[in-house]
Amino acid sequence: MGNIKTLFFFYVLFIPIAGIGQDKTEDPGARTWSHSDGRKIKAGIVDVVDKNVILKTPNGKIGPVKLAKLSKEDQEYIAIWIQNNAVPKGFGKPDTTIEITTLKGEMKYNKPIITVYPGKKIKLILRNQDDMHHNLAITKSGKGKDMKVAQEAWKLGVDGFAKHWIPKHPDLLFASKMADPHSSSTLYFTAPKRTGKYPYVCTLPGHAQVMRGTMIVSKEVNPLSELTFTLFKGSWKKIPDWNQIEPSGTDHVPSGKFDLSCTKEKDSFGIVFRGNIEAPKSGDYIFTVSSDDGSRLLIDRKIVIDHDGIHGDSPKSGKVKLEKGSHHIEVQYFEGGGEESLYVGWKTPDFKKEIPLSVNRRPSGGNSPSGQLLAAEEEARIYRNFIQGAGSRAIGVGYPGGLNLAYDANNMRIAMLWLGDFIDAKRHWNGRGQGYQPPAGESVINGPPGVPFATISDSNESWPDSFIRKENAQLPPIKGGYLFKGYKLTGKERIPTFRYTFGTLSIEDMPSPQGSFESSDVAFTRSIKIKGKPVKNLYFRAAVGQSIELTDNNTYLIDDNTALTFKSEKKPVIRENGGNKELLIPIQFSNDSALIEQTINWQ
Amino acid sequence: MKKIIYSLLITISVSSLALSQNPQEESDHYPIVEIPIPDNIVLEVGGIEILPGKRIAVSSRRGDIYVVEGAYTDDPGDDKWIPWAIGLHEVLGLAWKDGWLYATQRPEVTRMKDEDGDFRADIFESVSSAWGINGDYHEYAFGSRHDPDGNIWVVLCLTGSGGASSDFRGWCVRVTPDGKMLPTTSGIRSPGGIGQNHLGDMFYCDNQGVWNGTSSIKPLPVGGFVGNPTGNKYYELTDAIGKRPEDPKSGSRISTERAKIPELVPPAAMFPHGKLSNSPTGIACDTSGKFGPFTNQLFVGEQTMSTVLRVALEKVNGVYQGAAFPFRGKFKSGNVAVRLGPDGSMFVGGTDRGWGARGGKRFALERCHFNGKKPFEVLQMKAKPDGFEVIFTEPIEEKSGSDIASYKMDSYTYIYQSGYGSPVVDKSNPTIKSASVSQDKKSVYLKIEGLVKGNVHELNLPGIKNVEGKALLHQVGYYTLNEIPEN
Secondary structure (H helix, E strand, C coil): CCCHHHHHHHHHHHHHHHHCCCCHHHCCCCEEEEECCCCEEEEEEEEEECCEEEEECCCCCEEEEEHHHECHHHHHHHHHHHHHHCCCCCCCCCCEEEEEEECCCCCCECCCEEEECCCCEEEEEEEECCCCCECCEEECCCCCHHHHHHHHHHCCHHHCCCCCCCCCCCCEEEECCCECCCCEEEEEEECCCCCEEEEEECCCCCCCCCCEEEEEECCCCCCEEEEEEEEEECCCCCCCCHHHCCCCEEEECCCCCCCHHHCCCCCCEEEEEEEEEEECCCEEEEEEEEEECCEEEEECCEEEEEECCCCCCEEEEEEEEECCEEEEEEEEEEECCCCCEEEEEEECCCCCCCEECCCCCCCCCCCCCCCCEECCCCCCEEEEEEECCCEEEEEEEEECCCEEEEEECCCCEEEEEEECCCEECHHHHCCCCCCCECCCCEEEEECCCCCCEEECCCCCCCCCCCCCCCCCCCCCCCCCCEEEEEEEEECCCCEEEEEEEECCEEEEEEEEEECCCCCCCCEEEEEEEEECCCCCCEEEEEEEECCEEEEHHHEEEECCCEEEEEEECCCCEEEEECCEEEEEEECCCECCEEEEEEEEEEC | CHHHHHHHHHHHHHHHCCCCCCHHHHHHHCCEEECCCCCCCCCCEEEEEEECCCEEEEEECCCCEEEEECCCCCCHHHCEEEEEECCCCCCCCEEEECCEEEEECCCCEEEEECCCCCCCCCEEEEEECCCCCCCCCCCCEEEEEECCCCCEEEEECCECCCECCCCCCCEEEEECCCCCEEEEEECCCCEEEEEECCCCCEEEEECCEECECCEEEEECCCCCECCCHHHHHHHHHCCCCCCCCCCCCCCECHHHHHHHCCCECCCCEEECECCCECCEEEEEECCCCCCCCCCCCEEEEECCCCEEEEEEEEEECCEEEEEEEEEECCCCCCEEEEEECCCCCEEEEEECCCCCCCCCCCEEEEEECCCCCCCCCEEEEEEECCEEEEEECCCECHHHHCCHHHCEEEEEEECECCCECCCEEEEECCEEEEEEECCCCCEEEEEEECCCCCCEEEEECCCCEECCCCECCCCEEEEECCCCCCC
């Protein structure tokens, strides 16, 4: 805790700067405070520091007031505030601060989505502008879990209020204390390591139906925040003077990014997006807008890109120097008629790759640089060839929805999974076709090396490499080894099921895509069916990595990039071997068969 | 004056030897029809197979297999192309058997079936993937149809076409019906195609290169060594065909090394480089007799020259040998796959990617057939202890037939060496002493002095006429004389 004067200056300087572009609902609301010198001050609490409370008046003035100078009632109020906003012991410094405000007179949070980085320490301030009490509870990911927790809160009955309406429930992860009307309550928590969507909800009886949102835990942090859009209707040939036109409405952008999904309008309309963008470091930033029709991009209210006029979808870029920190960003757009599209992206000083600030990808004029990208349409696209990372007998599969896989038929394993574009055939389809081609797309995760099944009689026994088939080798003349048997195509999407034998066992391995590249629930499910007379001490090696952690929902986190969950007769075993961690699934036979069901998620 | 006239005549007749085949006249007997390919298909033919019900299957180097309907007509404008399988790894051999389509692709022999009747393969069974592949594009695998025992024969190109970095490169292996791989013949270098003759004996074509002075068609006897020792290190991996043979001495001749190495099998017919062939490929045998007068002879695709050759073989002292003849030119692309249908239709598919071809098109699928008009050709040449018997497709005119000036013979061979290819060496001019026309006028016995065992004997017949006074359609044959018969 520093010198009051320093803090005072900090608040005086900080709030006005942060106040640019912020909507007026940030104001914590007013309560009338009684100063011992007779003054009545209408203000909301911003913070309590040492023996002072920092108050903010509705017209934005901030200043400290000695606690001792306030009425007994006020001091009790402040004591409760401290309880509801205290930093838990040992929490340390938060990595990210997020503010959610409850809308006045409505049972709604001002933000339907927040995004946090996995494992980071979060300070979430719930500012309650309403006349009722509210709280914020974050539950485990999964459909309906928020409602289950809220329903449990109802059952608290007469004890509910005293317990801040926080119930005991296995699906509840974190919950703030209740925020008094026109006050705030702060929730300090560590974001889950497992990426995904975690619902949040107000658990006061009757609130949960409408008062909810989603916390997205993702490595892809959206640098945009507080993004709103204002819709205008009209026919223009150039970007109009927005101040001269009556807007049709303003709202938060549900996707949190620049795109036209926020409106159903197709022709004769305009949108002005406003929000903040967080620059991760100081340096030169290159923004790109691709739009049909005209658009403009402003940073800190200065035009960086002017791409005005009636034109088809085409990109235009502009460079701007930014200091590390938050900046105001505004994108103006209008559509005359015909096709409409909007894309915004940026390149930060670190990255050579352009990062989309829109949900859609940058429309490309053709494939990757003079490539021959293969793609699945309604059916899976198979590509057997030399694939880098999957060996000389690689079988590439591009599934509809932008999920992809490469199978290594030398060792009967899934070598790689990735998202987005499938693979470029240009190398192999031109000239004499020499060499290995890596996957296209992004987010490549590697499957464990070596063969998938082995008998392990004691926990120190290493996973055998005697079955491994080196690339240029003939079939290893090992009795009871692996033999690739091919694949069959089934279903409307004709996805492959890979087949092989291991000794006397016949195995069918069927990976299936779930969701699509753009959706956050993208994953692979996989069923491995084993048939044959039971083999003792048989294990399936599901993962090899530096770190393998069991997290909630029976999920195993592998090296912070892959999450695996299993349905199998026996529980998976984590062991250390050969300097690595391994995840082994013991195989339990019944009626001469066994089944492993696995879900693979990107982290 | 006479001397000058004679020498002029000789000059003219010698220079006429440089004349290519008579392409216009070839089409009088063997017209070619191009089968239209849909715009969205990049065909680059690797394999063709005859299917039941007047359909054919065609595989592409991009790994796709199409079933084509309507390819048999002379006016195939309504041909239908059905994508049967997509995404295999460079299919260079197709075989249909018992409801399954077998494909030899780079990593394995696969068999496929359409289970649900939607005209597309649903099951892909890996029959055998037993050989090594390491990512080098040269490591091609060409596969045959099933032999009478139900085996598919696969010839495996050397790594980089001259090295052996993966197990069993440079070998021919047989894949049995139950998926075992049997190493069969060693000594392969860079195959272009594989096929059986009417007796069920397997042959393949090898390209000029290391240990191959010129391209040729070679037999594949079980346990034999067909010349290139680079892959012989893999005798260590198998007992299937006995001990590793002695390595040949570089710079020698095949006939010399044969005397030292009992396993060494000579080419059945050498194809003089640059004259007849640069890159021979697919092999088809006319067992039906519906493809003209050449029953039981072999037809070989030629990639560089966009032609099809003809090979007439015999066995002398147990060794395959015989003559190679030009047959048909003017195909549209670099011929790779050649298949004969039961009605005598010859389907030829080509590609020129990676290696140029005279034809000009990136890829093509064509149908060549015999239109019933028998061509006037040398049917075959038979080696005799003191010359050759030359048999024609129809009776010849006695006068030209018995005139030794109607013929010219050259003999030469190639160095059998570890270097790439070879110039023509050991040239000689065997003398034709006499030419006796047979009773039925369909053959001539040429008594020749100076035959050389192991050499190519190139016979030119510019002076031969048939009873109508017409010259031969093709006036040259190249006989590889591995053995001279005793009687």
